[in-house]
Structure formats: structure tokens, C-alpha cells
Amino acid sequence: xxxxxxxxxxxxxxxxxxxxxxxxxxxxxxxxxxxxxxxxxxxxxxxxxxxxxxxxxxxxxxxxxxxxxxxxxxxxxxxxxxxxxxxxxxxxxxxxxxxxxxxxxxxxxxxxxxxxxxxxxxxxxxxxxxxxxxxxxxxxxxxxxxxxxxxxxxxxxxxxxxxxxxxxxxxxxxxxxxxxxxxxxxxxx
Amino acid sequence: xxxxxxxxxxxxxxxxxxxxxxxxxxxxxxxxxxxxxxxxxxxxxxxxxxxxxxxxxxxxxxxxxxxxxxxxxxxxxxxxxxxxxxxxxxxxxxxxxxxxxxxxxxxxxxxxxxxxxxxxxxxxxxxxxxxxxxxxxxxxxxxxxxxxxxxxxxxxxxxxxxxxxxxxxxxxxxxxxxxxxxxxxxxxx
Numbered sequence: 306x307x308x309x310x311x312x313x314x315x316x317x318x319x320x321x322x323x324x325x326x327x328x329x330x331x332x333x334x335x336x337x338x339x340x341x342x343x344x345x346x347x348x349x350x351x352x353x354x355x356x357x358x359x360x361x362x363x364x365x366x367x368x369x370x371x372x373x374x375x376x377x378x379x380x381x382x383x384x385x386x387x388x389x390x391x392x393x394x395x396x397x398x399x400x401x402x403x404x405x406x407x408x409x410x411x412x413x414x415x416x417x418x419x420x421x422x423x424x425x426x427x428x429x430x431x432x433x434x435x436x437x438x439x440x441x442x443x444x445x446x447x448x449x450x451x452x453x454x455x456x457x458x459x460x461x462x463x464x465x466x467x468x469x470x471x472x473x474x475x476x477x478x479x480x481x482x483x484x485x486x487x488x489x490x491x492x493x494x
Numbered sequence: 495x496x497x498x499x500x501x502x503x504x505x506x507x508x509x510x511x512x513x514x515x516x517x518x519x520x521x522x523x524x525x526x527x528x529x530x531x532x533x534x535x536x537x538x539x540x541x542x543x544x545x546x547x548x549x550x551x552x553x554x555x556x557x558x559x560x561x562x563x564x565x566x567x568x569x570x571x572x573x574x575x576x577x578x579x580x581x582x583x584x585x586x587x588x589x590x591x592x593x594x595x596x597x598x599x600x601x602x603x604x605x606x607x608x609x610x611x612x613x614x615x616x617x618x619x620x621x622x623x624x625x626x627x628x629x630x631x632x633x634x635x636x637x638x639x640x641x642x643x644x645x646x647x648x649x650x651x652x653x654x655x656x657x658x659x660x661x662x663x664x665x666x667x668x669x670x671x672x673x674x675x676x677x678x679x680x681x682x683x
Contacts, residue, residue: 308502310495310527323626326571338499342570343530344609381531382515386602386675387609408673411597413575420533420576437512482671484597486575 311336342418345459346390347378348426349467350403350433352444358471359444360464361428363398365456366440373456376423376463377401379438391424399442400434403427409480410466412459416489421459425467425480458487500525531607534648535579536567537615538656539592539622541633547660548633549653550617552587554645555629562645565612565652566590568627580613588631589623592616598669599655601648605678610648614656614669647676 306329309316314333321328321337329338350361362374377398381390388405395401403426412421435442445451447468455461462485470480495518498505503522510517510526518527539550551563566587570579577594584590592615601610624631634640636657644650651674659669 306499308497308499310497310499310505313497313502316499339569340572341532342572344533380528381609383529383531383607384604386604387600388602388675389604408600411576411600413577415573415575415578418572420570486577 306338306340309333309336310338340418342415342420344381344387344390345378345419345421346381346387346394346424347376347421348391348395348403348405348424349376349409349463350395350399350401350426350428352428352431356475357446358468359446360450360467361399361401361433361442361444362450363435363439363442365438366435367438370456372440373454374451374460375456376460378421378423378460387422388424391422391426395426396436398436398439400432400436401442402429402432404429407480408482409470410459410463411482411484412462413486414459415486421457421463423459423463462487495527495529498522498525499527529607531604531609533570533576533579534567534608534610535570535576535583535613536565536610537580537584537592537594537613538565538598538652539584539588539590539615539617541617541620546635547657548635549639549656550588550590550622550631550633551639552624552628552631554627555624556627559645561629562643563640563649564645565649567610567612567649576611577613580611580615584615585625587625587628589621589625590631591618591621593618596669597671598659599648599652600671600673601651602675603648604675610646610652612648612652651676 309331312334316329318327352359365371377395379394406425409425410423433442466483498520501523505518507516508519541548554560566584568583595614598614599612622631655672
């Protein structure tokens with residue numbers, strides 16, 4: 306950020322009065338421009354046929370992590386709920402018709418200023434199709450998921466937790482809600 | 495938003511190519527300025543003495559809803575986790591020493607572009623003190639909570655759910671996780 310979005314004068318990075326953090330503050334009108342974490346919302350589209358459970362993944366057509374596999378997800382928009390956003394992203398990226406269930410994971414990713422939410426979802430048919438941000442979309446069982454080519458740690462962890470909970474469900478348990486933090490590994494020197 | 499924060503030229507509200515929503519787009523450099531929902535994070539500070547459960551509330555010293563009571567909460571900051579933000583806001587607004595537990599409610603408030611998260615917390619001592627954004631802080635039992643003077647619907651609902659779950663816990667149950675949407679009531683004409 307270089308200029309004030311209200312008056313076009315240059316901004317400087319200072320700690321405003323009654324604050325403890327560096328903020329972009331306008332050198333002209335004095336407006337403080339706060340920056341806050343963004344929500345990324347997505348789904349775990351589940352296709353189950355006779356106990357053979359598969360998950361729909363998208364191969365990314367855009368950076369970051371182009372060519373790697375992800376659950377359908379994207380930035381939550383103003384004026385929508387997190388569930389509506391998860392459903393919208395699933396339609397946009399995977400062309401998938403889903404019935405959304407409970408939120409399953411909430412993961413803080415503080416080094417990129419994001420919080421990721423993934424909802425369990427039932428895939429309603431096989432008429433999915435890659436959206437503009439996907440190279441391809443494909444169903445994977447736990448054994449065939451390209452674990453080494455998953456785009457983001459929140460997606461790997463959500464998939465691992467899903468299959469772990471699924472085994473509990475088959476033994477009479479229920480799906481949980483999982484809140485975790487993905488902290489950037491310290492660089493070894 | 496009136497001007498581009500990168501080049502100071504005027505922005506216009508248009509639907510960019512490959513998009514479906516109105517965005518602020520710079521008339522000079524073409525940058526799209528996205529706006530996304532913000533996270534509000536807070537805690538339910540619980541003081542329990544011999545089964546007499548009380549909650550610490552803050553009376554707001556600032557708008558909106560100045561003079562009304564709230565759970566300590568505020569906007570999540572970049573580079574922090576939602577739990578760290580909830581703990582920080584509790585310290586800032588109520589001067590309270592807490593041990594944070596699991597996230598208890600997640601509430602979408604789409605008409606103000608916010609998602610609110612409240613964590614259960616144990617108040618560790620009675621050395622709380624009103625911060626700069628609070629007129630006073632005070633412990634309330636369920637019967638004495640000023641229900642008609644609560645600042646925000648997400649706070650009322652979180653408190654209601656807390657006392658409801660607390661009765662389950664006393665009968666051997668456990669606290670749940672509650673995801674809900676607070677939709678603006680339609681205006682009657």
C-alpha cells in the first residue's frame with residue numbers, strides 16, 4: 306500500500322495513537338488503513354458407493370501451486386456466509402453439485418494471514434467439470450490420493466482428518482470438528 | 495474506496511474480466527481491489543466457584559453500541575491465530591488473565607461482512623480491569639446478565655448456548671461447537 310484510498314495522499318507505516326501495531330496511516334487525512342486476515346472456504350465433496358469412499362479434488366490451473374491438487378476452496382466474499390462461499394467455490398472450481406454438511410476443519414495459517422474452513426459435502430452426481438481455475442477434477446480414494454502433490458498443508462491435513470474420522474463413523478462414531486494451526490516451520494540455519 | 499492504493503489514480507466499480515462481482519478497479523493501473531469479510535475473535539471468560547458460574551462482560555466505551563455489554567472481542571490481526579487474537583482482546587478490553595479452551599461458537603454475520611469466533615476460557619483470577627475500550631467490566635451469573643442490554647446478537651446467542659451446554663455438562667455431557675448464521679431480519683413494509 307502506497308497511497309490513501311480515500312484522498313490519494315501517500316501513506317506511511319507508523320503506530321497510531323492508542324494502538325500498539327504498525328499500520329498504514331495517511332500523511333494527508335490521517336486515515337488508518339487496517340489489514341486483517343482473510344477467510345478461505347471450501348468443501349470436501351464425498352462420493353460413496355457401497356462403502357468405497359472417494360473425494361473430489363481439483364488440479365490447480367493458477368498460481369500459487371499451479372499443477373498441484375486441492376480441495377475446491379477460495380476466498381470468502383463480502384455479504385455471503387462461509388457455507389454459501391464453500392458451496393460457490395465448489396461449483397466454480399469443480400462444477401460440482403453438492404449438499405453441504407457441517408464445518409469439519411478450521412485452520413489458522415498466520416504466516417499468510419488466512420483462516421481456512423472446510424465443510425463436509427455429499428457429491429450429488431458425477432456431472433462435475435473443471436472450472437476456469439482448474440486443469441482437471443477427479444475422484445480419489447484414500448489410497449489413490451496424490452499425497453505428495455497436494456497444493457496446501459491445510460488440504461492434506463483436512464483429508465487425513467476426514468479419513469481418520471470416517472473410520473470412527475464406520476465403527477459407530479461421528480465426525481468431529483477440528484481446529485488447528487498451521488505454523489510455518491522454523492528455518493534451520 | 496476512491497483511489498488506487500498502488501498508483502493513486504481513481505478507482506471505478508466494475509465487474510472485471512473472468513469475474514462475476516462488482517469490484518473496485520483502478521482506472522490507471524488496472525489493479526483489482528478485493529474486499530473480504532473480517533474475523534472478530536473473543537472469549538467467554540468463565541469464573542466458577544462451587545457451581546456458581548459467572549461470565550465476565552465488558553460495557554463498551556466506544557461505538558458501535560456504546561454503553562451496551564459484550565463479551566471481550568475484536569478484529570483478528572494479521573500474523574496471529576484466532577486463539578491468540580481472542581486472548582489478546584480479552585487482555586486489552588477486560589485486563590483479564592485467562593486460560594483459553596476450545597472454540598465454542600462460529601457465527602456468520604453476512605450483512606456486516608463479519609465472522610465471529612468465541613472461545614471458552616477460564617478466568618484465572620479476579621484482577622480484571624476495564625481497558626481503554628471498556629467503561630467497566632463485571633461478572634454476571636445467568637440470572638443477572640443484562641440480557642436486554644447486550645451489544646450484539648452474536649454475544650447474546652453465544653451466552654445462551656453457553657448456559658444451555660453448561661447444563662448438559664453438569665449432567666455428564668460435554669460442550670459442543672456451534673456454527674450459526676445471524677441473518678438480518680427482513681424489513682416489513
